[in-house]
Amino acid sequence: MTIPDRDWPIPRSAYVHVPFCRHRCGYCNFSVIAGREDLIDRFLDAIDRELAPLDRPVVDTLYLGGGTPTHLPNDRLARLLEILQRRFRFDDAVEWTSEANPEDVDTEKLRVLSEYGVNRISLGVQSFQTAKLKRFERNHSATQATRAVEQAAEVIGNVSIDLIFAAPGETLRDWQADLRTVLDLPVQHLSAYALTFEKGTPFWNARMHGQIKSVSETTEIKMYESTRHLTAESGMAQYEISNFALPGFHSRHNMAYWLGRGWFAAGPGAARFSEGRREVNHRSTTTYLNRMERGESPVAETETLTQRQSARERAAFGVRMIDGIDLTEIGRDTGVNLWSECAAEIEQAITVGWLERSEDRIRLTPSGLLFADAVAAELLP
Template identity: 30%
Template sequence: MSGIYIHIPFCKQACHYCDFHFSTSTKKKAQLVEMLCKELEIRKDELGEDSIETIYFGGGTPSLLTSEELDLIFKTIFRYYEVSENAEITLEANPDDLSEAVIKMLDASPVNRLSIGVQSFFEADLKLMNRAHNAEEALQSLKLAKQYFDNISIDLIYGIPGLTNEQWKENLKIALDLDIPHISSYALTVEPKTALEKFIEKGKVKPVADEQYREQFDILVSSLTSKGFEHYEFSNYGKPGYHSQNNMAYWLGKPYLGIGPSAHSYDGNFRKWNISNNSLYIHSIEAGNLPQQSEQLSNTDSYNEFVMTRLRTKFGVSATDLGNKFGDKFKLHFLKESKKFIEDGLMEIRQETFHITTKGKFLSDGIAADLFYIE
């Protein structure tokens, strides 16, 4: 199986924490959509004869696409690619875009899963992050979406400056009361060169203490798992039958095609990434050139990625798989370096597979980094 990721690099306004590639000007949107379709055509043979199991519209804000633009992209995909009958087709949406007319339009399209960027149900949080929607729009968009879509995911952010543990619990309660079947939840990260970083540097926003991140993560895990959600990846929680197939494919190392400015692709051996500039992307594709760079992954790179992604998931790292995929050198390195984490109760072995324990979950990325093989 393979997947297609389509990057829609437009937003109404810039969130204060975001460092993704986007533009707040939509003047070139129609032209860029045409170039997305042309890139899909140019690269139609890259995935071989693999069927497409997942299609994901990310961004940016894909819910800014018109029905005509979305239809053009789908017609191109179905013309040049073999799409599975049961493919998961996700579109990221902002609450302020999801009027009933837009939701009906999406329901009539091949989209069968919505990922809605709620982030918080509290007005103060949304203003601090400079989100385009308000708390009422967040609630109403979900109530409307549930009338047309069964498979809905929402994003929620913890570790927001000023967000108390009690407010965080209330955010989760609202989502649970709405019976949302999938929740992706991330700690608010202060990325370089963002407005949030500048606010903290100038003392306008107080940074969040590490203990609060940990406390709110623990609240998140206990609140959702007690209500039947499986914590199947560090930042993702789903009820049975509602796990993100798109994200699972990334973590399991399956090939995918990244279309659009700044989009990344992976075929098992190479990573490719498109230029993060809308105008240069348009001009290159118009001329029939792919504006991308690539790198071939070494065996060490592949091992490190395998450890990083698998330890974040419910699958864990199989010692047998390590030996079969990468050889005894890497397997023995992993077995040796993991001993200290097992002794500290941060990792455990179940049926020859290494997993991060509940105690170690919040530290999973750091644990994985310590298990990397450094040439």
């Protein structure tokens, strides 16, 4: 049984995927394309065409991801932003985020973003350590990253940084140095992720052939605990497994994902969730462009969720938030009683000390934060 349309609010968030990059980093498994700037104009035409049927919905959050949106030349970036202004209507308090790489950021580019309404920037710094940046195949230096943060803070104001820890050969002291550097900069938000080895990436293949080695689980845990400790000392509150923010600066766009709200999406590899249906566009940029130019759907995968699937997915993603998730509220929205549906899984997680219950909410315990993926997997349908 699928969920009736009336049970699904119109999405208030949108994601646009910009696939262009200078090059593909060894750990990256996203839908990106390097060295094909000749496709940019075709891509912009395709985005405009894909969004046209939406009839200008109102959005509270808009996120430009990639790839690297700021890799676009300024005139093409302005055209993309103009397209989005035409295809969406913005809430007065809209959160409009653009991802950026430090080597692309300068005052002129930032002013283009700001003039069209972008009011939050997410910088893919990953590290301020020279050796680690080289290992990650990043093109920027620590100096460039610092300058990009300072320029973004001056022009945009709301700055988020992505960092990766548990890199091959990284020590706890190295990671703490990265954290202290960030926390001394004008940054309102930090996303800190442990390195994952995605199948098919150069990093995955190198590890399989013994050319690089993961850090120990003990070291990774110490790095994570250090992240929680140092961010708290600096006044950043942890609000999700990997996300920390000063008061009032959490990512509203990501909250829409974790709370199971719908969102629009466009671009190669983009995934949308609307009216109980999940759709994923073709990951290949050229295939996406060809389909759009032939007037065909860019969608490669489609799934219509049942009430049970929707409820359990909301619980699985929502439990990653530090405040946890209200299962009774999910039940009101979907008609599925998760206290009964997931009784065994919840009781087991509480017994081993990974979950705790407070009235209608479940939340991860401090030790449960280290096993969040396992808890989420048990809650999934």
